[in-house]
Amino acid sequence: FRIQKIQLDYQKIHFEKGLMVNWFGGEPLEALDVIENLSKRLIDLCKAHKKVYYAGMTTNGYNLTLDIVKQLKKLHVTQYQITLDGLPHNHDQQRYLATGEGTANQIIQNLLDIKNGIKSKTIHFNLRTNFTKPMLSQIGQFSEFLEKNFLSDDRFGIFWQVVGDYGQLIDDSIREEFCSENDYSEVILKQAIRHRNSVFETAMRPAGSVCYALKRNAYVISSDGLIKKCTCDMETNANRFGSLSEGIDERKHEAWLRRKILPNSKCYTCKKRPICHFRACKKSHFCPPNLYFFDQMLSKLTDDKNFYTEI
Secondary structure, three states, X not given: OOHHHOOOOHHHHHHOOEEEEEXXXXXXXXXXXXXXXXXXXXXXXXXXXXXXXXXXXXXXXXXXXXXXXXXXXXXXXXXXXXXXXXXXXXXXXXXXXXXXXXXXXXXXXXXXXXXXXXXXXXXXXXXXXXXXXXXXXXXXXXXXXXXXXXOOOXXXXXXXXXXXXXXXXXXXXXXXXXXXXXXXXXXXXXXXXXXXXXXXXXXXXXXXXXXXXXXXXXXEEOOOOEEEOOOOOOOOHHHOOEEOOOEEOHHHHHHHHOOOOOOOOOOOOOOOHHHHOOOOOOOOOOOOHHHHHHHHHHHHHOOOOOOOXXX
């Protein structure tokens, strides 16, 4: 960002309870100076208007050292999603440096340093795993690895997702490594259900599966200052609604948000509709994946005191 050129509409903050920023990439820690400069301005803005400010980050974790986490905590960054794609040898086949060197051992060491070096309960980490067919035979072993190293600490949760085509697939041959729906079901119900899964917990609540891109007060700000909604469709004109300097095209934004449930559709009478309101994804007309495991997951979550409030 060229910070001096950004024109923020300060008036809109009066209508909100606060501001939440989620740093996303690419890899956001490659621009730590930008995060620091913008965070300080946003924190000052919220303080001036007596509004809450908090932040999260989606990162590969390679540069997320203990010292960096301490620095980011001062900037109100307390929620992290960190990618760990299986055991080290699996992860290093999918996520490696430009030199070809693996990244798993560095990421794991960073996480262990953070777990042991920070006692604050306000920081939380979702360990996201994107799994493929070659990883299926070792999911149980990976699950045990997570239990041993991280999941006894309730600041750590998991989010398991299948690798798939989200609109930017270059090599079509990689589809051979995509898991089937049955594969995904088996992994979730046999392994993921054993652990604290804060993503599923949120997704099971009323409106919990409504996509951020279909929420009125959620925006994506790209590195060139353009305003968008969806992080999985960054290049299309339909996903561009203005810029930080020019403001938002409200008519186009309203058209994007419009999504009607037809009376003759299965969604209209669905008992689980309050979870997603037919707004789980702008591009998809399928149910959100967690609804396929609703009964099993709900049974598991009712045993978790973090999921509900006792009366």
